[in-house]
Amino acid sequence: MNQFMLQQGASNELAPFPWIIEFALKKNQTVQLRSLETAQKESIRFYYVLEGKFDWTINGQLHVLYPGDLALVLPGQPFGSDKAFLDIGTLSWLDISPEQFDASGRMQLGKWSGLSEIECRTIAKILSLNDTPVLSRFKEAGDLLRQLEKEIFLQEIGYHTRTGQLIDELFILAARQLTRRYNAFRDFPQTFMKLEQTLRENLSHQWTVAEMAALMGLGTTAFTEKVKSYTGFSPLNYLINIRISEAIKLLKKPDINITDIALDTGFYSSQHFSTTFKKLTGYTPGQFRKNRT
Numbered sequence: 001m002n003q004f005m006l007q008q009g010a011s012n013e014l015a016p017f018p019w020i021i022e023f024a025l026k027k028n029q030t031v032q033l034r035s036l037e038t039a040q041k042e043s044i045r046f047y048y049v050l051e052g053k054f055d056w057t058i059n060g061q062l063h064v065l066y067p068g069d070l071a072l073v074l075p076g077q078p079f080g081s082d083k084a085f086l087d088i089g090t091l092s093w094l095d096i097s098p099e100q101f102d103a104s105g106r107m108q109l110g111k112w113s114g115l116s117e118i119e120c121r122t123i124a125k126i127l128s129l130n131d132t133p134v135l136s137r138f139k140e141a142g143d144l145l146r147q148l149e150k151e152i153f154l155q156e157i158g159y160h161t162r163t164g165q166l167i168d169e170l171f172i173l174a175a176r177q178l179t180r181r182y183n184a185f186r187d188f189p190q191t192f193m194k195l196e197q198t199l200r201e202n203l204s205h206q207w208t209v210a211e212m213a214a215l216m217g218l219g220t221t222a223f224t225e226k227v228k229s230y231t232g233f234s235p236l237n238y239l240i241n242i243r244i245s246e247a248i249k250l251l252k253k254p255d256i257n258i259t260d261i262a263l264d265t266g267f268y269s270s271q272h273f274s275t276t277f278k279k280l281t282g283y284t285p286g287q288f289r290k291n292r293t
Helices: 117-129 139-154 159-184 188-201 209-215 220-231 235-251 258-264 270-281 285-292
Strands: 004-007 020-028 044-052 054-058 061-065 070-073 089-096 100-102 106-108
Touching: 004 139, 020 044, 020 139, 044 054, 044 139, 054 070, 089 139, 089 159, 100 117, 106 117, 117 159, 117 209, 139 159, 159 209, 188 209, 188 235, 209 220, 209 235, 220 235, 235 258, 235 270, 235 285, 258 270, 258 285, 270 285
Parallel strands: none
Antiparallel strands: 004 020, 020 089, 044 070, 044 089, 054 061, 100 106
């Protein structure tokens, strides 16, 4: 096992990949004080444990990692060790600089990535909503990092494209693993309540059935069938009902403009809002406000 430490601006191997801040494989054989003090960055970091036991605090929560575990640290999340030093053991890590990332579901990795805009949004939401950023026994992540090492060092034909594909795959597999684990511990009603809460908190977002299904770790067909069985509505009709219920709450506040309410609750325009609202309530938004305030 050959150790390496590649850093952007200091390592020629990373020159073709400006989005990779750091890529390393380190065997730590001694304790060095202040080698892992808690700090936060505006990058996305993957840490994979090969040997040893590591005690880390990620976003205020203590986690213990063993060989085969992957830790995922998002932009702005504090990461480090309460002991302020790196434990003895071997780990690999990858530090990626996204063009954009925020908890509302906006993520742009860059032109190097083959992920679609919808896929990026869905993955960002899954990562942001995840309460436990450690994936246990995630051997696939270790395999991907080893393949990435070969592409970056050997730089054979197609290495630039292949490097982007491997990082995309790391994001995809991490998001899938998180949704599977999420559903392993929650039955459908509990998971559905969590989804509804997420929808209500992000109503201005133009949700697709695929995005909602991904948050529950289901395919679109299975998700549609479960939602219809559980609520009596298709996913999109159920979403419209949520939009209308939130709009009703806002219409009771006379200081909020109806157009603002329409946009805040995810309607394309005030006309779209008015037409849908009247269809479901029998009133236009203006009539409802006049009769209820």
